[in-house]
Amino acid sequence: MTNEEIIKLSALKAGKKIKAGELTSVEITKAYLDKIAADNSKYNCYITVCDDALDQAKEADEGIKSGKYIGPLAGVPIAIKDNICTKGLKTTCASNMLGNFVPPYDATVIKKIKAEGMVILGKTNMDEFAMGSTTETSAFGATYNPWGENRVPGGSSGGSAAAVACDNAPISLGSDTGGSIRQPASFCGVTGLKPTYGTVSRYGLVAFASSLDQIGPIGRDALDLAAVFNLICGLDPKDQSSTETTQVDLEKIANFDVNGLKIGIPEQYFGEGMDKDVKDQVMAAIEALKAKGATVETFPMPIVDYAIPTYYIIACAEACSNLSRYDGIKYGYAPEDVEDLSELYIRSRSEGFGMEVKRRIMLGNFVLSSGYYDAYYNKALQAKALIKDAFDKAFEKYDVVIGPVAPTTALKAGESLSDPLKMYLGDICTVLINIIGIPAISVPCGFDSQGLPVGMQLIGQKYSEETLLGIAAAYQKDTDYHMRRSN
Numbered sequence: 274m275t276n277e278e279i280i281k282l283s284a285l286k287a288g289k290k291i292k293a294g295e296l297t298s299v300e301i302t303k304a305y306l307d308k309i310a311a312d313n314s315k316y317n318c319y320i321t322v323c324d325d326a327l328d329q330a331k332e333a334d335e336g337i338k339s340g341k342y343i344g345p346l347a348g349v350p351i352a353i354k355d356n357i358c359t360k361g362l363k364t365t366c367a368s369n370m371l372g373n374f375v376p377p378y379d380a381t382v383i384k385k386i387k388a389e390g391m392v393i394l395g396k397t398n399m400d401e402f403a404m405g406s407t408t409e410t411s412a413f414g415a416t417y418n419p420w421g422e423n424r425v426p427g428g429s430s431g432g433s434a435a436a437v438a439c440d441n442a443p444i445s446l447g448s449d450t451g452g453s454i455r456q457p458a459s460f461c462g463v464t465g466l467k468p469t470y471g472t473v474s475r476y477g478l479v480a481f482a483s484s485l486d487q488i489g490p491i492g493r494d495a496l497d498l499a500a501v502f503n504l505i506c507g508l509d510p511k512d513q514s515s516t517e518t519t520q521v522d523l524e525k526i527a528n529f530d531v532n533g534l535k536i537g538i539p540e541q542y543f544g545e546g547m548d549k550d551v552k553d554q555v556m557a558a559i560e561a562l563k564a565k566g567a568t569v570e571t572f573p574m575p576i577v578d579y580a581i582p583t584y585y586i587i588a589c590a591e592a593c594s595n596l597s598r599y600d601g602i603k604y605g606y607a608p609e610d611v612e613d614l615s616e617l618y619i620r621s622r623s624e625g626f627g628m629e630v631k632r633r634i635m636l637g638n639f640v641l642s643s644g645y646y647d648a649y650y651n652k653a654l655q656a657k658a659l660i661k662d663a664f665d666k667a668f669e670k671y672d673v674v675i676g677p678v679a680p681t682t683a684l685k686a687g688e689s690l691s692d693p694l695k696m697y698l699g700d701i702c703t704v705l706i707n708i709i710g711i712p713a714i715s716v717p718c719g720f721d722s723q724g725l726p727v728g729m730q731l732i733g734q735k736y737s738e739e740t741l742l743g744i745a746a747a748y749q750k751d752t753d754y755h756m757r758r759s760n
């Protein structure tokens with residue numbers, strides 16, 4: 274196979290070819306490293322490319338031969354978002370605060386990936402501390418979307434999504450606190466799964482908002498996501514919020530029948546501010562499911578109006594607390610020429626954090642301060658209960674709730690840096706899912722009039738990954754949006 278053919282293979286197909294002796298992990302890894310070398314100055318998907326990737330691949334090939342690695346993804350390369358700790362490999366969170374941080378341990382998901390014999394290609398670019406929707410707040414420069422001149426890849430896992438979209442990785446890991454797997458997957462025309470809260474260990478994921486954060490895969494199709502989900506999920510004593518999880522059945526997913534499926538569409542997901550092209554494409558995808566025997570009903574979900582304030586209050590409150598550990602002493606960047614302790618604190622945080630992170634820390638401290646705690650933080654917790662009720666009611670009637678992933682396609686670079694509020698509003702369709710810990714998938718479902726990818730979002734009740742992946746797989750059998758490339 275030529276390099277060009279190799280880098281088009283899905284992760285599972287690449288794994289199969291390695292097992293069948295048709296390809297080696299070294300050959301596949303080499304093909305990706307060449308492509309990364311050609312692209313990284315243009316798209317900037319990676320902050321760090323592993324210089325030992327070929328050694329890892331060699332070890333994988335030997336392990337596969339000796340029977341040490343027997344899983345479906347053995348020998349397959351993967352890209353990792355740079356907020357997931359990798360032993361001996363820089364983990365920066367795209368921040369000057371952790372610019373030189375080399376973790377002395379592996380996150381639980383990384384341990385599992387290594388135990389499978391997968392090859393880590395490198396660490397992908399992101400919004401600083403995962404705060405943002407464009408991958409422009411990175412201290413290491415923006416990532417660009419391969420689908421459009423000067424377009425953002427979405428965020429915060431923009432590097433992980435763009436890497437899959439420009440064949441700089443067959444599959445990647447991202448993290449999703451309010452949409453950071455689904456929205457960049459949608460902007461880049463690839464598939465992304467935000468799993469049920471607790472199914473994937475957060476141990477070793479640098480915390481943004483702990484009650485919302487979840488690691489998940491971004492890849493070429495639903496089956497690849499299913500395989501990676503099975504690999505990384507499971508109870509972990511090191512993460513007290515992790516839960517016992519049943520793996521998904523790839524056979525069932527591959528043969529999922531949407532006939533008889535009950536689909537609910539929340540009216541408010543298509544409200545004001547929704548791009549017409551996005552609406553049309555998502556509606557057409559829903560029609561396609563209907564043609565295969567699903568029933569479709571629209572229902573009101575007025576709580577959507579409270580999504581953004583509720584999310585930003587909870588996320589910022591937790592973030593300001595999580596990020597208080599970076600002070601130049603316990604953790605993080607420490608300037609050298611300081612006179613006293615308070616100057617160290619001030620300069621560590623002023624110079625170490627970027628604008629967006631500072632904005633969130635201030636917002637978080639504000640909503641938690643004694644005079645405002647009840648008015649903001651407690652109100653947000655009340656809204657959270659109402660959001661849960663609204664979805665519980667919806668899932669009494671529907672197997673799946675479907676809407677867009679984001680109100681627009683990929684924005685122009687620079688647009689939202691000058692208008693953060695506008696950027697926050699773009700999270701309207703994704704944040705509710707994190708607030709109540711349910712799973713959702715972003716599935717490519719067409720293009721807008723400018724040729725930019727559109728994503729549809731499938732939302733299910735807790736632990737319904739198999740159903741969501743099944744619906745996505747059924748849709749992807751009949752469409753090729755997820756396989757298209759910009760070039």
Ligand code: GLN
Binds near residue numbers: 404428452454481
């Ligand atoms: N865009 C959202 C934010 O800026 C979500 C980020 C995320 O999921 N990490 O907070």
